[in-house]
Amino acid sequence: MEVFGDLAGGFATALHPINMAMLFVAVVLGLVIGVLPGLGGTSGVAILLPITVFIAHGSLPGSDATTAIIFLAGIYWGALFGGVITSILFNIPGEPWAVVLLFDGFPLAKRLGKPGLALASSFVSSFLGALVSTILFTFFALPIALKALEFGPAELFAVFVLSFATLIGLGAEAPMKSLAMLALGLLLAAVGFDTITGEQRLNFGQISLLSGISFVPVTIGLFGIGEILASAEEQGIGFVENIPARLGLQDVFAALGELRKRLRLVLSNAVIGFFFGVLPGHGATAASFLGYGLARQYSKNKENFGKGEISGIMGPQAAADSAGVASLVPMITLGIPGSPTSAVIMAGLFIWGLQPGPVLFIQHPDFVWGLIASIYLGHLLTFILCLLAVPLLAMIMRVPYAIITPFIVVISIIGSYSLNNSMLDVFITVVFGVIGYWLRKMKYPLAPLVVALVLGDSTERELRKALIAGHGSPLYFFNSALSTVLIVLAVVLVLIPLIRTIRARRRGAGAPAAAAHP
Amino acid sequence: MLIAAVAMFDSRAAFSPSAGTSPGDVGARWYPFLAAAIMGIASVIVAYRALATPPGSEAAFEGRQSVFAVLKIAIPMLVYALLIGGIGWKTTDFTYVVVPPFGFYLATALYMGLFAWWLGRYKIWWVAAIAFAFPLVIFVAFEIGFRVTLPKSFLYDAGILPF
Numbered sequence: 001m002e003v004f005g006d007l008a009g010g011f012a013t014a015l016h017p018i019n020m021a022m023l024f025v026a027v028v029l030g031l032v033i034g035v036l037p038g039l040g041g042t043s044g045v046a047i048l049l050p051i052t053v054f055i056a057h058g059s060l061p062g063s064d065a066t067t068a069i070i071f072l073a074g075i076y077w078g079a080l081f082g083g084v085i086t087s088i089l090f091n092i093p094g095e096p097w098a099v100v101l102l103f104d105g106f107p108l109a110k111r112l113g114k115p116g117l118a119l120a121s122s123f124v125s126s127f128l129g130a131l132v133s134t135i136l137f138t139f140f141a142l143p144i145a146l147k148a149l150e151f152g153p154a155e156l157f158a159v160f161v162l163s164f165a166t167l168i169g170l171g172a173e174a175p176m177k178s179l180a181m182l183a184l185g186l187l188l189a190a191v192g193f194d195t196i197t198g199e200q201r202l203n204f205g206q207i208s209l210l211s212g213i214s215f216v217p218v219t220i221g222l223f224g225i226g227e228i229l230a231s232a233e234e235q236g237i238g239f240v241e242n243i244p245a246r247l248g249l250q251d252v253f254a255a256l257g258e259l260r261k262r263l264r265l266v267l268s269n270a271v272i273g274f275f276f277g278v279l280p281g282h283g284a285t286a287a288s289f290l291g292y293g294l295a296r297q298y299s300k301n302k303e304n305f306g307k308g309e310i311s312g313i314m315g316p317q318a319a320a321d322s323a324g325v326a327s328l329v330p331m332i333t334l335g336i337p338g339s340p341t342s343a344v345i346m347a348g349l350f351i352w353g354l355q356p357g358p359v360l361f362i363q364h365p366d367f368v369w370g371l372i373a374s375i376y377l378g379h380l381l382t383f384i385l386c387l388l389a390v391p392l393l394a395m396i397m398r399v400p401y402a403i404i405t406p407f408i409v410v411i412s413i414i415g416s417y418s419l420n421n422s423m424l425d426v427f428i429t430v431v432f433g434v435i436g437y438w439l440r441k442m443k444y445p446l447a448p449l450v451v452a453l454v455l456g457d458s459t460e461r462e463l464r465k466a467l468i469a470g471h472g473s474p475l476y477f478f479n480s481a482l483s484t485v486l487i488v489l490a491v492v493l494v495l496i497p498l499i500r501t502i503r504a505r506r507r508g509a510g511a512p513a514a515a516a517h518p
Numbered sequence: 519m520l521i522a523a524v525a526m527f528d529s530r531a532a533f534s535p536s537a538g539t540s541p542g543d544v545g546a547r548w549y550p551f552l553a554a555a556i557m558g559i560a561s562v563i564v565a566y567r568a569l570a571t572p573p574g575s576e577a578a579f580e581g582r583q584s585v586f587a588v589l590k591i592a593i594p595m596l597v598y599a600l601l602i603g604g605i606g607w608k609t610t611d612f613t614y615v616v617v618p619p620f621g622f623y624l625a626t627a628l629y630m631g632l633f634a635w636w637l638g639r640y641k642i643w644w645v646a647a648i649a650f651a652f653p654l655v656i657f658v659a660f661e662i663g664f665r666v667t668l669p670k671s672f673l674y675d676a677g678i679l680p681f
Contacts, residue, residue, distance in 0.1 A: 176564045229592060401637065401638075406630050407652065413622075423603040430599045
């Protein structure tokens with residue numbers, strides 16, 4: 001098997017001292033970011049993205065683009081694990097994917113008095129979920145990429161359309177809101193020079209807008225600043241439940257025992273989480289809810305759910321971590337981010353001068369396989385750190401609000417400024433922070449906006465290339481079987497919510513008042 | 519759940535046509551127009567649903583307190599961003615300066631200090647320590663460690679301070 005040789009090469013790259021050192025730093029940072037409620041994985045990765053430019057260009061001895069991606073991805077792995085700790089101990093989710101853990105994780109820790117078991121169960125299942133996902137990643141990535149190399153503009157455009165359709169059809173928010181955000185993202189991406197004709201557009205005569213709206217300050221604003229503003233509102237409303245944080249070896253063994261009883265659930269959730277995560281636009285959050293639903297559905301003691309059932313911790317955790325890893329698969333192989341976080345990592349690839357997508361496997365195999373190997377190592381490292389450092393991590397929650405809030409703002413501003421040395425980017429960050437906060441309040445999803453902003457240019461380019469090749473005829477998209485299938489699939493996905501509403505309306509025709517107040 | 523406020527609709531209505539820029543040829547303008555049109559249609563539907571849903575089922579803000587809590591963070595942040603670059607404008611023959619650029623480090627010291635003093639209610643020497651320590655750590659990490667240059671102050675331009 002060729003894969004094993006490639007993977008061995010990857011391990012050789014990942015085990016390089018500088019890469020291991022940066023992986024360690026990243027995982028610790030990720031855990032801290034995960035624990036802090038005002039700072040999420042996506043914003044953490046976005047804020048630190050400008051630093052990776054210096055890592056990728058060799059500011060540190062021996063560092064290169066592989067070090068940079070190992071660093072960025074490591075933050076994500078840390079955050080995937082770390083967000084859970086505060087959910088279980090304080091009833092405050094550190095990350096959106098840890099919200100599910102409030103249902104059973106906190107009750108197990110508080111009501112049943114087993115915080116150690118709750119934490120250990122979560123870590124063990126996270127680790128197993130991520131491991132399964134990484135193994136699938138190892139074997140699926142190259143075949144997908146090789147297939148993708150044969151794609152022409154029509155197929156590529158169809159893939160983009162499909163990924164947008166999944167955001168609308170499978171999103172948790174109202175589909176029309178997703179559509180509006182998607183269109184806004186495409187619109188923002190179109191600002192500046194037209195990629196085909198070089199014509200200026202949407203710049204309203206401003207020279208500073210000619211280079212387009214940069215993706216990084218927008219993301220830092222939407223996620224970093226937006227989250228700070230949103231958590232400002234919850235201050236004083238929320239009440240911190242404090243549970244002593246200790247994690248003993250006996251907790252780990254107890255959790256392993258519980259895992260053995262639920263091995264089928266955890267493994268199947270991990271596999272499902274992988275395929276869910278590969279779908280563009282869906283990361284760990286959606287998968288965690290799916291995983292909880294599945295765990296409940298197939299449990300013999302449904303009545304225990306919500307009271308501290310361990311399946312209610314292990315099911316969603318396995319799915320969430322698996323989906324988190326899997327969301328890198330479409331990014332690396334096709335150049336389509338699977339989640340907002342992987343969208344930010346993909347922006348990193350562009351900045352380091354790499355083209356995400358199938359060509360990466362041929363031109364930079366060290367990079368791809370180094371990354372894959374680092375996923376194995378990163379999760380192992382995170383797992384060990386989690387077992388050792390829970391009390392320390394729980395202490396971060398005690399850092400006063402009056403220090404942590406301005407500090408995150410300061411770091412966000414450094415992040416947005418230092419990429420292009422531009423004050424305009426700083427203002428874009430601040431403005432989009434307020435917009436992001438407002439969109440959150442209005443329950444508009446942010447993922448479609450970010451994904452569309454990243455993919456906007458390529459989508460337009462492929463669409464227009466295809467239209468030029470087809471002499472302006474949209475029928476060109478149905479010339480190849482693959483693009484036809486993808487477009488039909490996309491249409492079906494968009495229609496799902498519509499069908500659901502119509503069915504709900506038919507069923508609820510007798511009780512319209514109930515439908516008006518969901 | 520569908521309580522997208524009327525204000526949302528207003529801002530959208532103002533935004534979409536400006537982005538539209540005549541649909542004309544299938545050139546540079548066609549694609550943004552399409553995106554703007556899709557967004558316009560989607561936001562009209564969202565607004566229609568919001569208006570059709572009886573209001574009051576869920577308020578956007580939980581009381582006045584939370585509005586203030588958000589403004590408390592948002593306003594200092596804006597002032598901070600303005601302070602870094604300074605406030606002023608240029609004409610062809612003269613540059614007007616209302617507030618000189620404080621640069622990143624001085625602005626950060628003021629900003630972190632303000633929070634420690636105002637929200638944290640710390641003793642004054644703690645406030646001073648925080649205001650001094652954070653910019654210093656950032657200076658060492660970024661300016662020396664990563665060799666990232668951050669905006670400098672008017673005192674740097676005058677040659678008084680190293681930042």
